Amino acid sequence: MPVVLYTLYRLALFGVFLGLLWWVGMQSWLAAVVAALxxxxxxxxxxxxxxxAAVAWMARRGEDRERRGVTSRIGSGARxxxxxxxxxxxxxxxxxGQDGTTPA
Structure with missing residues (x-):
């Protein structure tokens, strides 16, 4: 699953940046915000x-759901x-009388 892999990569980057910021002395909640950015x-x-790869996987999954006729409650309600x-x-x-016909 490419989405899980991409998420793990992003979490790893966050952890690395948070660790580096903590190590250099930025030991407050602001370190988490800066690390996230x-x-x-x-x-x-x-x-x-x-x-x-994650975007392509999600697009294929959505197309498969449409092909099978699977709709969510939100989708059918919106429709x-x-x-x-x-x-x-x-x-x-x-x-x-705006559609070209005369009112009945």
């Missing part, structure tokens, strides 16, 4: 290949909401 920057610059909004919008446009 440094790890983020370093992971963006150094972990391009694992990040791309239903969009259908209701589209129907209401269409009805309002017809009532106003």
């Amino acid at each position: 440094l790890a983020w920057l370093a992971s963006y610059a150094m972990l391009r290949r694992p990040r791309d 239903q909401d969009a259908d209701v909004e589209d129907a209401a919008d269409e009805q309002a446009r017809r009532a106003a």
